[in-house]
Amino acid sequence: MSLLWQIERHLKETGTPPTLFGRRAVRDPRLVHDLRRGRQPGQRMERRVLAFINSHNKEATKCDR
Numbered sequence: 001m002s003l004l005w006q007i008e009r010h011l012k013e014t015g016t017p018p019t020l021f022g023r024r025a026v027r028d029p030r031l032v033h034d035l036r037r038g039r040q041p042g043q044r045m046e047r048r049v050l051a052f053i054n055s056h057n058k059e060a061t062k063c064d065r
Contacts, residue, residue, distance in 0.1 A: 003046050004035045010053050025052040 011021060011032070022031030026048050035041065041049070 003041060007032060025049050
C-alpha cells in the first residue's frame with residue numbers, strides 16, 4: 001500500500017483538507033500536493049506521516065468507545 005494511497009484514504013475518512021494534513025503531520029502544507037505530482041518521500045518522512053495517521057486512528061478509536 002503506497003503512502004499516498006494511505007494519505008488519500010485518511011483524508012477521505014476524516015474530511016481533512018490536504019494542506020491541513022500536511023501541516024499537522026510534518027509541517028509541510030504542500031506535502032499532499034507534491035506527492036500527487038510525483039514527489040518521493042524519504043523513509044523518515046514516510047515514518048512520520050504513518051505515525052501521524054496511526055496516532056489519529058488510535059484517538060478516533062478511543063472516542064468511539
